Amino acid sequence: MFFGEMHRNQLDLMGKIFENKDLMASLQTAKYDLVLTDPAFGGGGFLARRLGLPLVLNVRWTMHGEAHYEIAPSPLSYVPLPGVELTDKMTFAQRVQNVMGYIFSVYHKTRFISSHYQSFCNKYFGSEINYKTILRDADIWLMRTDFIFEFPRPTMPNIVYMGGFQCKPAKSLPADLEKFVQSSGDHGLIVMSLGTLFSHLPQDITEEIAAAFARLPQKIIWRHTGPRPVNIGNNTLLVDWLPQNDLLGHPQTKVFITHGGTNGIQEAIYHGVPILGLPIVFDQPDNLSRMKVRGTAKLVDIAELNRTMFLQALEEVLYNSSYKENMQRLSKLHHDQPMKPLDRAVFWIEFVMRNRGAPHLRTQSFRMSWIEYHSIDVILTLLMIVVLCCFMIHKIITFLCFKVVFKKKIKAE
DSSP states (O other), X not given: OHHHHHHHHHHHHHHHHHHOHHHHHHHHHHTOSOEEEOTTSTHHHHHHHHHTOOEEEEESBOSSSBTHHHHSOOOTTTSOOTTSOOOSSOOHHHHHHHHHHHHHHHHHHIIIIXXXXXXXXXXXXXXXXXXXXXXXXXXXXXXXXOTTTSOOOOOOTTEEEOTTTTOOOOOOOOHHHHHHHHTTGGGOEEEEEOTTTTSSOOHHHHHHHHHHHHTOSSEEEEEOOSSOOTTOOTTEEEESOOOHHHHHTSTTEEEEEEOOOHHHHHHHHHHTOOEEEOOOSTTHHHHHHHHHHTTSEEEOOGGGOOXXXXXXXXXXXXXXXXXXXXXXXXXXXXXXXXXOHHHHHXXXXXXXXXXXXXGGGSOSGGGSOHHHXXXXXXXXXXXXXXXXXXXXXXXHHHHHHHHHHHHHHHHHO
């Protein structure tokens, strides 16, 4: 499978680093304070263990999936699995769907991922060490999300939320872009960007979007690197790159058309710009579904997209004030916090450096067997005591009853 091969290649690279004696010696002698890494691939955690350094994770996803599932209790009754596009208010059928999705994710993890990481761990650290232990021994988990975006759920003391850490006040636009934006007048501006992986769409879809844009009074700045659409309107500016944060923070911007990447959504929340979503792959449909539930986004199925459907959806976000009002409410919540997310992240990184780790924040639950974790041994012990007490009470009552009957029988004789 593609993802299994990708993880295997990453581990091969990490193995070459471990076996490069000169490189490892230089890393050891450099006396670094910590390892800061993204655990979507597990090499950084292995490097931290080999160098004996504290580990800080910049994380939303691990090699297994959403990071909370690795470290925090995640009751499936109200914690929706990413990908199933559910909320924390689930019907019975949705809870069944959530449980089945979780079972499939566990199978996928076990079948295609775990074996590669455990084999690497066995080779370089010994079979007595589990690679999950190395991951969970991270001192701090800097989570690239927050509860403006996430549904309420259990967390852990060493999880630090820094959703929107990359967001910042908008800077002035380059003169040519500013001139184009100002030419939009009262109608305003629409910004469209589908990220670095999807800088252009198939040509037939591109033509439909361009035709819809041409019927709008707004001006559009569209990051598009493919062939120029034939029916593009004079109101649309195609660019190879755009200053997304600065455009979203511009007062003329009315709607952000996005594929639903986490960073883009966080920037839209920061600046209070409603979203028209075109989810494509990975976490994008789930990300946008969370925005849809909050009334800040309208979604369009890119597989069924045509100019009429796209135009109707875009006009709904443009002219239905509830989208903007709901997004500005989220923006206000995001800004109403005691310190900036990036400052919070920096504090905890420096905290780990000053204290050579943060073991006092790690839970002991991962060092317990599943029987101990769920208190099954305690429950069975207490149940046995109750059963034993009931049995003894039954025997005592039976004995007393027998004794009374026996005395009555003697008197009767």
